[in-house]
Amino acid sequence: MPTQPLSQKEIEDRLRELPGWSVEDARLVRSYRLPDHFAATALVVHVAQVQQELNHHSDLTLGYDSVALAVHTHSAGGALTEKDFALAERVEAIAPGHGAH
Numbered sequence: 502m503p504t505q506p507l508s509q510k511e512i513e514d515r516l517r518e519l520p521g522w523s524v525e526d527a528r529l530v531r532s533y534r535l536p537d538h539f540a541a542t543a544l545v546v547h548v549a550q551v552q553q554e555l556n557h558h559s560d561l562t563l564g565y566d567s568v569a570l571a572v573h574t575h576s577a578g579g580a581l582t583e584k585d586f587a588l589a590e591r592v593e594a595i596a597p598g599h600g601a602h
């Protein structure tokens with residue numbers, strides 16, 4: 502998978518396909534609300550599994566009933582790449598199963 506930085510236009514196009522995600526401080530970010538702390542913790546573990554599979558890792562923040570992700574690509578000098586959006590898409594696919602919104 503390419504690790505070149507995405508252009509601003511590519512980032513805007515990809516963001517349109519990912520409601521709830523945005524770019525803050527040059528990172529692709531999203532926060533989820535969960536039904537309770539156990540559900541939030543389960544989502545963190547599931548995201549960790551996906552990240553190991555993709556070999557691409559976000560900064561994950563676990564709250565009482567929330568999970569926040571922030572990701573950029575270290576190997577591309579901190580730019581946003583296809584890998585960041587691929588991770589976001591995978592997380593979007595699993596989050597509803599944990600009651601996340």
Ligand SMILES: C[C@H](O)[C@H](O)[C@H]1CNC2=NC(N)=NC(=O)C2=N1
Nearest residue numbers: 556557558559573574575576577
């Ligand atoms: C050696 C290994 O492939 C790298 O350290 C991977 C691991 N996870 C990663 N995660 C992120 N977000 N960016 C990277 O460049 C990255 N590189």
